[in-house]
Every structure is written in structure tokens, then in C-alpha cells.
Amino acid sequence: MGDFTRRRFLQVTGVAGTALAAGLIRPSFATESLYEAAKAEGQLNLYWGSYEQKTIEGIRDAFTKRYPGISVNLLRQASQTVYTRLRLELQNNSPNCDSLGSTNILHYLELKKIGALMPFRPAGSEFLPKDFQRLDADDLYHVGAISLTAINFQSAKVSDAPASWEAALDGKWADKLTIGSPAFSGDVSSWVVAIRKKYGDRYLKELAKLDPKVGQSNVDTVTDILSGERLVGLAAPFSASLTQKAAGNPIDVSTPSDGTIVNLGLNAIPANAPHPNAAKLFSEFLYDPEVSQILAANYWPTLRTDVPWAEGRSLEQLSWYRNPPEDLVAEVAEGIAKWKEIIG
């Protein structure tokens, strides 16, 4: 009854569009019918590599609460793994994935090339930061996560954390740096591509002289700092570091003035998704204020410009840089080769 009245109210007043645009009233009529179709499908299989377990579980729980009747199966694995899984499903013709959330845009470019994605423009994507809207002209994929790569440091022992990538090359950081490996971490390889574009191989050579500890994932920098093994982390995860800070650990983040690296997590619906409507509903839900609030609570950049980040931070305050996807395959390969040659 309540739903009916509200829907009628919206129809009658004709403000639905406006209200939706303002994000004030939900669900819209369009969303309602999508929900009905999704409920008929009953299931949603999320393959997500963006966001860590806790955050993505939070988003899933909010979705389930908002849209009862759809059972969400969340497969949270590394981006490369969920992508490979989707490729295996395509290859063996056993479609299962409804929504692919990977941090690597190359996955989407490849899937687009082989025609494996379903076009859909989710309502609400216009609340994304302008630069990140309509990333694909054909609406095959959209931004589902904004991930920042910055500098982290031991806040109890370091008072003068490097304010830029350049500053981290100061001799006083010798034997005190930690970094992940571009061969294992997509974020670190993005960083290597960006840093070589800006400073060339000189940067890697000088970094090598400081003898940084090379871990595997970029999260290993957090571990090294918390354990006290090293003091400053390069190519470090912004959100994971702030989460640890909030838990009471002596760690903080410095956003380099010569460009915090932005890496976008994407979201797309495979063309043969078994539950396409549920997937569409989820895609739209990502731009719901509630999701952005969950993101903020977990120290992630929000997907809506009108929902502020944690600690009062925002994209505007940052000097940021994002690798353009063109030629990225070759640049990554070259970056890793150079890294191995120079750093080992």
C-alpha cells in the first residue's frame, strides 16, 4: 500500500525526474520496475575485486536490505582472479557472473573487444566526479571504485613524511622504505608507469640506491610499517592505511603533491549474465548515497561528489594523476621489465 501511494504520488506530481536527479527520493519508477524484474530473477552473482572484504560486504548488506528478495552471492577475490574466472566461464560456456568489479581497465577493454559486455547506463552515474563519468562512450562499463595510491608512514616515529614522490628519494630514507612489487600488484604497476612517465628511469635508479624492502602486494607496506620493519611506504594504499589509522595504529597517509595516483575500479555486466536486471539494479545502487556513506565510513573515496570523504578529504584537495588506458599494456610490461632490471 505504502509503495503504491508513493509511486502514484511521484507520477502525479511529475517531479520524479527532478527528485531522482537530486537523489532525494527513491526508489524511482524506473528503479521500481527494475527491482520487480530483478526479484523475478531472484539472484545476483557479484564477482568483485574492488574494495576489500569488509567494505564490499557492507555494500552487499545494504543492497540486500534495500531490495529484499534478491539473494546476493558475493565472490570477493583479486581482480585478476575474478577476471580470469569470467574468461574461463566464457570459454567453457558456463555463464555465472552478473557483475564484474575489477580494478584493471584493461580487462574491460578486452571484454569490450570480444563483445562480452552488456550496454547499460545506470541512473545516478552523473553524481560521479566529472572526470570519471561516461568512461566508455558505449556505456559498457562504469566507474565502481576510486582507489588512490599515495605514501604511508609510521606516524609515531616520522614527523616529516615525504610530501611528494620526489621527496621520498631523500637519502635519509635509505633502508627505511617499503614498496610492493609491480609484478604482483596492479596498483604498484600503475604507480611504476606513472612515475616513469613523470620522472623517467631516474626515479627507479635513485630508489634502488635507498634499498627499499620490496614486498608483494601494496598492502605489505602497511604491514611493514605497523610491525616497525620500515617507516615509509611508497605506492601505498590510501584506504587500507587510513583504516588501520582509524583502528588506532600509528600510521598515516601523505598525498604527494606531485600526483596521487588514481586507479579506477570498474563495473560491468557480462552480455550473457544470468541475472541482468539484478545486475543493473546493483549498478545503479552503487551511485546511491548510502553506498557512498559506506565508502566514506571505510575510508574510501566516495562515488558521489555530494557525499564527503572521511577525514574531510576530497578529490579536489588532491593533485592527482591517472594513467590513460591507451598503450597501458605495453607500458606496464616495460615498467615491470625496467623495475626488475633496476631494482631486482
Add this chain to the structure above:
Amino acid sequence: MSQIKISNLQKHFGAFQALKGIDLMVEEGTLLALLGPSGCGKSTTLQLLAGFETPSAGEIRVNDRLISSAQGVVPPEKRDISLVFQNYAVWPHKTVAENVAFGLQIRKTPRAVLEEKLGKALKTVHLDHLADRYPSELSGGQQQRVALARALIVEPSILLLDEPLSNLDAHLREEMRFEIRQVHDLLGLTTVYVTHDQGEALVTANQIAVMNGGSVQQLGTPREIFERPANAFVAAFIGSNNVIQGQLAREGALRFGRTELAGLQRGRGTVGDPFALCIRPSKVRVVAPGEASGNVLPGQVIRTAYLGEYCDVLVDVGHGVSVRAFTPPSLDFSVDQPVLLHLPTEDCQLLEPAQRVTS
């Protein structure tokens, strides 16, 4: 009660021919000993009899029922044959009673009958007081008796014994020989007994098949085998005969170097054929020069051992041949001492050299 007929039985393991076609007939109630050195094929024969192996050629029949041929075998459990293993194969996870009762349980024997038979079987082998023990607490002889009781309780028509005494102490072995003989005589079971010990075979068997190199060298009663060996191999294997290899000089004489040695010719051959003279050490006599005429070989003492009842003297008679002689203990020899050996003609048997003897 069964009769076993083995015809042209052959078994190959890859390129190795373990049995080269043996023929044996074991009459009902007989205790046949398969006697021979290791690798002679006696164990393979037993495995074939038990049904664990399939012959490469030939067949085995029991009471005219074909149980083994190259086309297939009746499986062990369907043969009505029992086997006592060399290592007893007493199950360590079962008590004495459980071991012995196993065959009856398999046959779904009613409980009361089972109990009765079990009690009787244990009593027969003097194990009734140890029924609930585990094998690890038994002596070797006791385990042996468990194995025997376990094999007999199912009342098989044929009993196979695979070197049943070889793991026992010397004195126990003596005792068990007679016990096995006794059990056989009591039950009258057709029994095949594999052994490498001629003493065991002589004591227990009514029939002995001497085997070597995958074939039967001689089949006969213990007395026949001992007194009238069919060839030099049998002679050497039974009774530790001395074997002097040479050529047939003429009917009833062997040429050994320049000497001609006379004896009873038992093998067939033409003059010049390789031939062997066999004589038991107890028949060889050490003589003074001129004490005997003919069949005398000069030699040198290699070693001598005083054994109380007699002396065991080993004498080199040249051409790489040495001859053992058991001499009265009163005589004393020293190493390298030249001696003359007399080989009494009536104790010398001229035999064909061992046929098909493989190294």
C-alpha cells in the same frame, strides 16, 4: 581326499622360465615333498597349486577336475586347498582363536559347530590355553601351530606346506617334523610339502620330487631317491654325494684324468660321453699303498675336521676335484698330507651328469 595330476606345467616370468614343463602325479593320501635348492621352481609349483599364479602352459587337475591352465585358474578360495606359509602369516590383528576360526567364519559355520571345531583344533595343536593371545605374544613354534590349526580346521582335501619349519630353532624343527608326519598320518590328507632340507623331506614324505632349474630331476620314495639317485644332481643334493666328473670309458667305468674308475652304471650313455661318478663320503676309505687294487685315487688333504663319531676329511684329487671322506676318528691327518683314497666299486654309481642344471 584327492589326487593331484600336474601335466607339462610351465611358468614364465618375463624372459625367465621358472618352470620348464613338469609332470607329477600325487596319489590320494600321499605326502609329497618338493625338494630342491632355492630357485629350483618348487615354490612356483606351490603357488600354482594354490591358485595364486596362472600357468604359462600345461595344467593341474585335482580328481580330474581342471583347476589351472593357461586359460585361467580356479581362484584359491574355490580350490578346497589349505596352505601353511613359510612365515606362518598369522594375522597380528587377530587373536589365536580368531586366526584359527577365520576359515569357518568365511564358510558361515553355525556358531555351536564353530566353537566345537575350534576347541578341538586348538587342543590338537596344544594351543587351547592361548586362545585369546595375540600372535606377538607367542613363540615361533606356537605361531607355527596356529598356522597349522588354521589350515586344517577347514578340512581341506589337500594341504600345502611351504618350508613350514625353516623359521624354527633346530631342536623345534626336529620335533615338528614328526608332528607334521603324525598329523598327516592321522588325517590321511594329500599333502605337498616344499623344502630345501633333505632331512625334512626324508623324514616326512612318502614321495619326494627333487627339483632343479625348473624341472623335476627325480620322483620316488625317500629310499629310492637316496639309494638310487637318477643323476649326478640328485646324488649331490641328497646325501652330500661326492661327484667326480669325467667321461664314460666303457660300460661300468669312468675316465677321470688318467685313471679309470669302475662302478655300477645306472645312467645311459655311449663311450666318451661326459659322465659322473657318485659316492657317499661314508663309503670313501683312506688306504695305505697297496691295500686296495683299482679304484684308488691319490690326493692331498685340504682340511680335516674332528666330529667325534668320525673325521670329515677333504682331499684334493687333482683336476679341480675334491673328495670328502668320513674316516674313523682314530685316524689322524694333517693338512697337505698325501693320501690314497679307495672308492669301492660297489659304492660307486655311474650317473648321467645333471640334466638341464642351470647355474
Add this chain to the structure above:
Amino acid sequence: MGVTVHASSPAAVADELKNHRPWVRWGVVSAVLVALFFLVAQPLGWILYNSFHDDQTQALTVGNYLRLFTAKGLLQPLINSIVLAFSTALLSTLLGVPLAWFVARTNMPGRSWIRLLTLAAFVTPSFIGALGWILLAAPNAGWLNGLFRAATGSASPLMNIYSMGGAIFVCAIYTVPYTFTIVASALDEMAVELEDAATTLGAGVLRTMMSVTIPMVMPAVIVGFILSFIQGMTLFGVPAFLLTPSGTAVVTTKLAEFYQLFPPEIYMAAAYCMPLILLTGGLFWVRKKILGRKRFVMIGGKSRAGRKVDLKAWRWPALAFALIVPVTAVLLPYFALVVVSLSKAWGQGPSLDNLTLHWYQWAVLDNPATQSAIVNSLAYASVSATLCVLLGTLIAYIVERRLVSGTSFIASLTNFPIIIPGIVLSVGFFAAYTQPPLNLYGTAAILVAAFVATFLPIAFSNGEATLKGISPDLERVARILGASEARTFSSITVPLMRSGLVSGWLLVFIPVMRELSVAVFLITPKTNVMTTLIYNYKDGGNYEAVAAASVLLLVGTMAVVAIAQWVNVKLARHKRDRAEAEVVQ
């Protein structure tokens, strides 16, 4: 009379023998071969097929193999892996074999505790062990290094875990349980008389072990060595954590790169595993050479006593040695992990106001994902271990008792999966089990099938080692007494293998519990397991959750291990007690 004549005619003869064809044997053998084909041959076939295809174009090619030898940086990881694996196997044998002897054959104090703790080492996923050791022995912040510096005033650390030596050490202490368990269960079954003869001289304890006991359990020692070698070859966590900082790549970390890169080089990864298959083949060949035609029958129907060798004054040095693995693989790293798991923020270090039980409460009570993952892990591991031991034992029986020809082919096929790193296997299983007739995708069955296939070599090798110790005469005597082959297997062979079967079950159960990569492309949200979850928390940097979940994984697995051991001991004691009671009378 007519009947007799008829019975001897050739046709009737053939019929008579035909009636006795071993149908049961053929049925079981066929079933086993079919299972082996679907479970093992098919996924391996896909991996082989993949290795001959190009990742980009999907075209048939030998390019992957050419690249293996020509491309820069692909041979070195293989060599590094061999060095790591061989050293791991050597160290794990040197630690594990004496340990097994002390525990199984002597009166060293604390034997059952050592046994339990050594199994606990086995339960630990290697990446968690590596993590614990990073906390303990990282050059700057490692607690042990801190203690060392404080005690000696030295500026340099006692040890640097980020080194080949460190990786070998950590790999070895976590693979010792393989050698230990296999050798110990062989020793459990061995007759004691020979040892008795040798130990009448008190000083000869070590000598007794080296010259009498160990040679008798050589098949088990060699199997243990090979399994440790394979572990050293296929472990990912330890080299990834400990060798990446020194820039040393091994096969598994290189494979991770193939999968991490874009586009992922899945087919190249398959080709990269093929040298490992050759290597393992070589190992099994060497094993055959060493063991040769020697017989190692220990249960021959003669006595098997439960008596222990008296170590006298050597008891305490023995205990000190026996404590190496429990202390380094369990007590120290889990101490570190427990401290972390009880922290609000572990970066603050241990202190009273940093203490919380939050993470345990979260994992056990609040988080449904952890709850279902614990249940799933236990369920899959139990079912997989049971099926795996069943199949592995049957295969071992077929091979060891030569029920069919071509047993060496069956043996090698069974042995292959274990050498292929999990992530590559996972792709093979995906291809094999998502198509008819085995369309298992998305179900729990696909995980069970993958686990059974992956760990079949362990169940098989363990079964083989156990069977080698049981004289075939014990089975033959049952046959001759009238038992069929099937009845003989169930009432003679299986009871005699009991101890070996229980240890085989544990040797499969535990690795399934801690396996990470094989499941990677096969799990679904509903069939998620503990290790994937733990890895995800690690991925998110949530080390308190990682530590708490690891401790729970250990506790859960140890509970099952304890139950299994208890059942085993109970079964054994049931008989021995009765036997011993008799002796007292």
C-alpha cells in the same frame, strides 16, 4: 560316466574356468580407472592441451615451450625452485625422521604432545607460517631479533628471514609433518626385536636408529622426502613473502606473475609447469632405483610388539631435538599470531589497553561469512579426505599387488597432480569439471573433486608405503581359507592398514583445510572456504582478522586431528589392552 567325459572336453573346461573369472576385481579396477580418468587424466589433459596454445590468439603453438628456454628470466626461477625444494626436503628429512623414531619407538618424554604439535605445524597454511615468522625474524622489527639486540647489544640482527636460508627454514619446518607422519606410521608397525638386539649396549642409541631402524623404513623415508620436495616446489606463500624482498623468483611466484599480468598468460603458465612433471617423474624413478627389488615387509605375520627402546640418559637431548619443530613451527609463530589477534590495533604493540577479544567474537559470532567458511572447510576436507583415502588406497592396492598390467602407468598418472601448482590445476579442473558428464560448476562437488584429485598422490603414496610393509602372504592365507578378494581386502588388508589409513586421512584432510590456490577458480560465495577468506583479509590489510581466523583454523583442524588420533588409539588400545591383560594373568 558321460558326465566325466563331458567335463573334460575343452569347451566345457573353458566354461568351468570362465565361471571363476575375477569379476569383482575387474569391476573395482574398472571403476577406479574410470574415476582416475575423470578426476586426474582429464584435467591434466586440459593443462597439457592449454600449454600448446597461444594466450593471445588461442592458436596451436609450441611457442610457450620455446619461450621457456629462450625468454629472459624464465629458467632462473626453475633453478631457484629446485634449490629451495631440495634443501627443504633434505632439512625436513633430517628433522622429521629422527623425530618420528623418537616419538614412535622410544621412551622419550612427552611423545604424544610432540606428535600433536607436529601435526599442528602441518595445519598451518604456509602463508600464515611465513607471516608469523616475519613478525618473529624480520631483520629490523622481528621480535627474536629485538631480543637478540637487547641481549647482546649487537647492531646487526640474529637472522634475516627475507633470504633463501630463511625461506628454506620456514618451508622445512612446515613440511616436516609429511616425513614425520609417514615414517612414524611405518615405525609404529615395525617389529622391535632387531632394535632390541642393537640397543643392549646403552651407547648405541643413535647407531641403532641409523643402522637398523631407518633402513627398514626406507620406503617411507623416501616417500617423505619426495613429498617434502614437492611441497618445496609448489608452496606459494613462503617464497612470495620471504623471497620477493630479495628479488628471488621461484616457479610459484613466477606463475603468480603470469596470472597477474594483463593479458593473463594462462597457457604459458601451463607450459611452465611441464618441467615440474618431468622432475617429479625423475624423483619417482630414483625412488624405484633406490628401493629396487628389495622387500621391506615388516608385518610378516611375526610379532609386532608395542615395547619402546629405552633411551636412558639420552631422553632429554632427544626431547630437546624433538622440540625444534613444535617450537619453531607452532609455538613461536602462533604466539606472535595470538598476540596480534588479541590486539585492537596490532601496530601499537602488546599492551593491556590494546587487548580485545573483538576479532574472535567477530569471526565466530558476528560474521556469517566466517561461520559458513569454517563449516565448509571442515565438511569439504572431511569428505575429500575420506574419498581420497578410499580411492588412493585402492589404487595403491592395485599397483602394489599388481592386479593388472600397466601399474606403473597408473602410478605415475596418480602422482602427477601434486607437482602442479594449485593455480594451474585450478584451471585444468575448471575445464574438466564444467563440461558433461561432470558438470559440477558452482557446486560443492567440484571442490571435493578437485581436492580429491590434487591430494590423491598423498593418499596413494601413503597407501603404497603402508602396503609395502604388509606381507602379501597375510592376504593369501585368507584367500586360501576361502575368503574372496573383496572379503580379504576388507577383513585382512584394511584392518592391517588401519594406522596407515588414519595417518593418510590426516595427510589429506589437513592440506585440504589449508589449501588456497586449487580452489581459486572453483569456489562460489556459498562454497567459500577459510583460506580464501583469510587471504582476503590479508589483502585488505586486516591482520588482526587474519591472525584470529588463522588461530581458529588451527583450533578447528586440531580438534578434528585429535578426534582422529583418539579413534585410532582407541581401536588399537581395545586390542592391546585385552592382550596385555592376558599377559598379566
